[in-house]
Amino acid sequence: ATNGAKWKFRDSIVIGAYSVSAGWVQLHELGHYFDLRHTQGDRGVTLPGQSGEGYTNPGDDEIEDTVADLPSWSRNEIAKHNFSVKYEKLEAEQRESVDDVAENIMSYHFLKPVNASLRRLTEGQLDRWTYATLDVFRQKVCDGRTWFVDRQTPCNEGTSTYPYDSVQLAVASANDNGGDIILLRPGEYHETITINKPLTIRATRKGPASIGTPFVYAEISAE
Ligand SMILES: [Zn+2]
Incomplete structure (x- = not known):
């Protein structure tokens, strides 16, 4: 029962001291705050070497211009899943699409096998971020x-x-x-x-x- 009590909306971002020194971690967590999901969708917890659906079946991040992704995938595997050829055989634009998720701030590709430095957000992600800032709870912090x-x-x-x-x-x-x-x-x-x-x-x-x-x-x- 609510008993008429006002429900106060609060949320926060918690970043461990171990990772706070990496600039992308702060951006990653801010990305979640502004409604961005992982490039692998809800398959976030699956790490390389683990098995199960999350290991083989990419989730949906609800962003149109990011290709399908899993944390365990190399650039080659991202290329093969999305374009059916190896990374080195891709057209320039397709290669950009693979790099867009392999180096994406909202990915887990800081882990092996890609080990990329995460520095990219796609235009679709920036749009979603922008829409989130129009939310009444978010516009006060942006x-x-x-x-x-x-x-x-x-x-x-x-x-x-x-x-x-x-x-x-x-x-x-x-x-x-x-x-x-x-x-x-x-x-x-x-x-x-x-x-x-x-x-x-x-x-x-x-x-x-x-x-x-x-x-x-x-x-x-x-x-
Ligand atoms: Zn995350």
């Missing part, structure tokens, strides 16, 4: 968010699925007090932009982005 810009995609939400098509729109939406990150998908953004607040503008790993109209040197021919 002062920044990620905005996506893609000039090929005429959308207007600033998310990875519905990105802005201009840098200026993203700048206008960014928090005036700073902390936001604007990610530019590859392309040339022919805009003259005014930045009037503290923010970060970066390209994605998918390729370079440039802002502004390139100079065109006119040829002057003498009569």
Whole structure:
């Protein structure tokens, strides 16, 4: 029975002293706080050498752009499961997809067999993180968010699925007090932009982005 008592919502992140010195551990736990699951889904506790369903059957992390993953898999095994060929035979884009989970902050690939340094979040994960910050309990602890810009995609939400098509729109939406990150998908953004607040503008790993109209040197021919 609740007896009309107010249910107070509190939660916390506990990180052991042993692992707190690794920057990715803090990000990993913050990732959970902002609703991210492990890249292997709920198969989190299965370590290399253990058997059972969790060892052979990847779970779902509910993120569209992460491929299937298990903590016990090498890069080759991730490649074979998802693309049916060895890692070294993959196309560049497929290799990126494998690296995206092999080096993912929300993976367990700091363990053997991959032993990767964990430094990646995918665009889908950043979106989910952003949506979580809009939650009433989370927005009080987060002062920044990620905005996506893609000039090929005429959308207007600033998310990875519905990105802005201009840098200026993203700048206008960014928090005036700073902390936001604007990610530019590859392309040339022919805009003259005014930045009037503290923010970060970066390209994605998918390729370079440039802002502004390139100079065109006119040829002057003498009569
Ligand atoms: Zn975890």
